[in-house]
Amino acid sequence: MKIAVLTGGGDCAGLNAVIRAVVKRAEDGGDTVIGIRRGWAGLLDLDTVELHYDEIDETIRMGGTILKTSRKNPYKIKDGPEKVAENLHKMGVDGLIAIGGDDTLGVANKLWKDKGIKVVGVPKTIDNDLSGTDVTFGFYSAVEEAMRMIDNIYSTGKSHDRVMVVEVMGRHAGWIALVAGIASGAHLILTPEKPFKIGDVIEFVKKRHGSGKTPTVIVIAEGTPIEGKVIAEGAKVDEFGHVRMRGVGKYLAERIEEATEFEVRDVVLGHVIRGGSPNAFDRFLCTRLGVAAVDCLRSGKYGVMVALRGMDIVPIPLEEAVGKLKTVPEELLELTEIFKG
Numbered sequence: 492m493k494i495a496v497l498t499g500g501g502d503c504a505g506l507n508a509v510i511r512a513v514v515k516r517a518e519d520g521g522d523t524v525i526g527i528r529r530g531w532a533g534l535l536d537l538d539t540v541e542l543h544y545d546e547i548d549e550t551i552r553m554g555g556t557i558l559k560t561s562r563k564n565p566y567k568i569k570d571g572p573e574k575v576a577e578n579l580h581k582m583g584v585d586g587l588i589a590i591g592g593d594d595t596l597g598v599a600n601k602l603w604k605d606k607g608i609k610v611v612g613v614p615k616t617i618d619n620d621l622s623g624t625d626v627t628f629g630f631y632s633a634v635e636e637a638m639r640m641i642d643n644i645y646s647t648g649k650s651h652d653r654v655m656v657v658e659v660m661g662r663h664a665g666w667i668a669l670v671a672g673i674a675s676g677a678h679l680i681l682t683p684e685k686p687f688k689i690g691d692v693i694e695f696v697k698k699r700h701g702s703g704k705t706p707t708v709i710v711i712a713e714g715t716p717i718e719g720k721v722i723a724e725g726a727k728v729d730e731f732g733h734v735r736m737r738g739v740g741k742y743l744a745e746r747i748e749e750a751t752e753f754e755v756r757d758v759v760l761g762h763v764i765r766g767g768s769p770n771a772f773d774r775f776l777c778t779r780l781g782v783a784a785v786d787c788l789r790s791g792k793y794g795v796m797v798a799l800r801g802m803d804i805v806p807i808p809l810e811e812a813v814g815k816l817k818t819v820p821e822e823l824l825e826l827t828e829i830f831k832g
Contacts, residue, residue, distance in 0.1 A: 492517075492520075492522045492523075492585045492586065492788070492789070493522070493523045493524075493525060493582070493583050493584050493585050494513070494517050494522055494523065494524050494525070494584070494585065494586050494587075494588060494785065494788060495524075495525045495526075495527055495534075495539075495579065495582065495584045495586070495587045495588070496510060496513050496524060496525070496526055496527065496542070496558070496587070496588040496589075496590065497526075497527035497530050497531070497533060497534065497558060497587070497588075497589055497590065497591075498510070498530060498556040498558050498559075498560045498590045498591065498595075498615070499530030499531055499560055499561065499562070499563075499589065499590070499591040499594070499595030499598075500530070500560060500562060500591045500592045500594050500595045500615070500616070501560070501562075501592070501616070501617070501765060502554075502555050502556055502560055502765060502766065503615055503616065503617045503628070503629030503632070503633065503765050504554050504628075504629050504632035504633065504765075504766070504767055504768060504769035504770070504773055505615070505628040505629050505632060505769040505773040505774065505776070505777040506555065506556040506558075506560075506590060506615065506629075506777075507547070507550035507551065507553045507554075507555070507556060507557055508550070508551045508628075508769055508773070508774050508777035508778055508781070509590050509613055509615075509628070509777045509778075509780055509781040509784075510526070510542070510547065510550070510556070510557065510558065510590075510781070511544070511547050511548065511550050511551050511778075511781065512777065512778045512779075512780070512781025512782050513588055513781040513782075513784060513785055514542045514543070514544045514547060515544050515781075515782075516781065516782045516785040516786070517785050518543070518544050520785075520789070522785070523541065524541070524542045525539050525540070525541055525542070525582060525584065526539060526540045526541070526542045526557075526558045527539055527558065528540065528558050528559050529558075529559045529560060529561040529563070530559075530560050530561045530562075530563055530591070530595065531561070531563045531564065531565050531575065531595070531598060532561040532563035533558075533559075533561075534565070534574075534575045534578055534579070535563065535565060535568065535571060535574050535575065535578070537578050537581070537582075539582065540558075551769075551774055551778075552768050552769075552774075553768065554766050554767045554768050554769065555766060562594070564594070564598060565598060565602075566598065566601065572601070572602060572605055572606055573606075575602060575606070575608070576602070576606045576608060579608060585609065585788070586609040586610070586611065586788035586793070587599075587608060587609065587610045587611070588610070588611050588612075588613060588784045588785070588788070589610055589611070589612050589613070590612075590613040590615050591612070591613075591615050591616075592614070592615055592616035592618070592620075592621060592627070593616070593620065593621060593813055593816065595612075595615075596612040596614070596621070596796060596809055596812055596813050597813045599612050599809060600612075600794070600809035600810055600812075600813055603793060603794040603809060604794070604810075609788065609793040610793060610794065610809075611784045611787045611788055611792070611793065611795055611796070611797065611806075612784075612795070612796035612797070612809050612812065613628075613780050613781070613784050613796070613797055614627045614628065614780075614796055614797075614798060614812065615627060615628055615629055616629060616630070617629045617630050617632075617633035617660060617667065617764070617765055618630070618660065618661055618662065618663075618664055618666060618667065619664065619666040619667070619817070620663060620664035620666065620816045620817050620818065621796075621812050621813070621816075621817060622811060622812055622813075622814065622815050622816065622817045623796060623798050623807045623811045623812040624796070624798035624799050624800070624807075624812065625798075625799045625800060625801065626776075626799055628769075628773050628776050628777050628780065629765075629769070629773060630666065630667070630773075631770060631772050631773055632767070632768075632769045632770045632772075632773045633660070633667060633764045633765060634667055634670045634671045634674070634764075635770050636760075636763070636764040636767060637659055637667060637671035637675075637760050637764045638671045638674045638675045640657075640758075640760055640763070640764070641657055641671060641672070641675035641677060641708065641710065641760075642675055644657055644708065644758055645675065645676070645706060645708055648705070648706030648707075648708060648756070649705060649706050651706075651754060652705040652706065652753075652754070653705070653706050653753070653754045653755065653756055654696055654700060654706065654707045654709070654744070654747060654748075654751075654753050654754065654755040654756070655706055655707070655708045655709070655755075655756055655757075655758065656709045656711065656740045656741075656743050656744040656747070656755065656756070656757040656758070657677070657708065657709065657710045657711070657740065657757075657758050657760060658711055658712075658713055658737070658739055658740025658741075658757065658758070658759045658760065658761075659671060659710060659711070659712060659713065659760045659764065660712070660713055660760075660761060660764065660765070661682065661683065661712030661713055661714055661715075662683075662713065662714040663683055663714050663816055663818065664682075664683065664684070664712075664714075664816060664817065664818045664819060665680075665681075665682020665683050665684055665685075665712040665715065665818075665819050666819055667712065667764075668680055668681065668682050668710050668711060668712040668715075669682060669819055669823060669824070669826070669827065671710065672710035672827070673826055673827075673830060675708070675710075676708075676830075677708045677709065677710040678699060678707050678708050678709065678831065678832060679692065679695060679707070679708075679709040679710070679827075679831055679832075680709075680710050680711075680827040680831075681709065681710070681711040681712065681715050681743075682711075682712050682715055682819060682824070682827070683712055683714045683715050683716065683818070684818050684819050684824060685824055685827070686716065686719070687715075687717075688718070689717055689718060689743070689746055692709070692743065692747065693746065693747055693750045693751065695831075695832075696709075696747055696751060696753065697750075697751055699832060700751070700753050707753075709743070711739055711740055711743060712739075713737060713739055713740075713761075714739075715739055717739065717742060717743065721739075722737075722738040722739040722742050723737075723738070737759065737761065740757040740758070740759055741757045741759075743757070744756065744757035776799065779804050780797050780799075780804060783797040783804045783806075784797050787806050792806050794808060794809050794810075795807060795808060795809060796808075796809050796811075796812040798812070
């Protein structure tokens with residue numbers, strides 16, 4: 492069997508660990524693995540490389556993706572899906588493993604339904620917003636990095652008696668803000684799932700900081716609306732319709748400083764928490780996911796995503812994974828209130 496594998500969308504820790512596991516499992520069974528460079532763009536351009544385990548064995552500890560990635564959407568290009576199907580046929584590919592988040596796996600699901608492409612998805616996103624799986628790989632590596640940096644931000648804020656506003660990734664779901672904020676002892680956590688009034692934040696800061704409790708550390712997800720408005724940097728969108736988000740932390744910090752006598756600093760923890768080496772949890776999870784993806788192809792289970800359910804890796808329909816974003820539930824949002832202040 493000839494297996495193709497690609498990584499699409501934003502990079503994150505653990506991508507290489509999945510690729511490595513796919514190649515190992517495939518080679519042990521006598522199968523060949525073709526790497527597709529730059530995600531769906533590489534399938535449109537036939538940018539490929541044959542992968543061998545002895546050449547990529549050590550990549551389990553590497554961040555990023557050896558196959559590169561892009562946000563190319565075949566459905567935004569004339570005859571794009573047909574081109575993808577044609578090129579897979581040209582290469583003699585028997586099955587495709589697509590590693591990505593909602594956008595990448597959304598395309599995979601359409602290609603399975605529209606063109607009958609035999610595809611298995613692997614859930615990747617630091618935002619942890621894919622449905623059907625308890626957790627996506629890359630999430631806990633990003634959260635751990637964010638926690639360590641917020642710890643550092645706390646200490647410098649303490650030294651200067653400052654209010655520190657930390658913006659983290661999270662377009663529609665506040666998982667990173669929630670978990671990193673709780674883990675680092677942040678005093679206020681703001682997420683897209685829970686609207687707030689800027690006046691309430693200012694009053695919170697006045698009460699806490701004004702009583703001599705310093706620093707005040709606020710963690711906010713990039714997609715959190717302020718007074719119903721999402722702060723986005725520029726109007727340009729990618730091929731999946733996403734506007735570049737950045738600036739909500741700066742905006743909030745400026746409003747707090749204008750309304751109080753306190754020094755306020757804003758810090759953006761963006762791509763710096765996405766890059767870097769995967770932690771032990773993600774290395775182990777990615778290895779299991781890569782093996783399971785190959786096993787699905789061998790057993791004829793197509794149009795599925797390998798998901799973590801409890802301690803088990805199970806195949807679920809791709810449409811279940813991409814049909815609805817997984818946002819932070821109310822019972823977990825309550826933690827932000829319990830530890831507020």
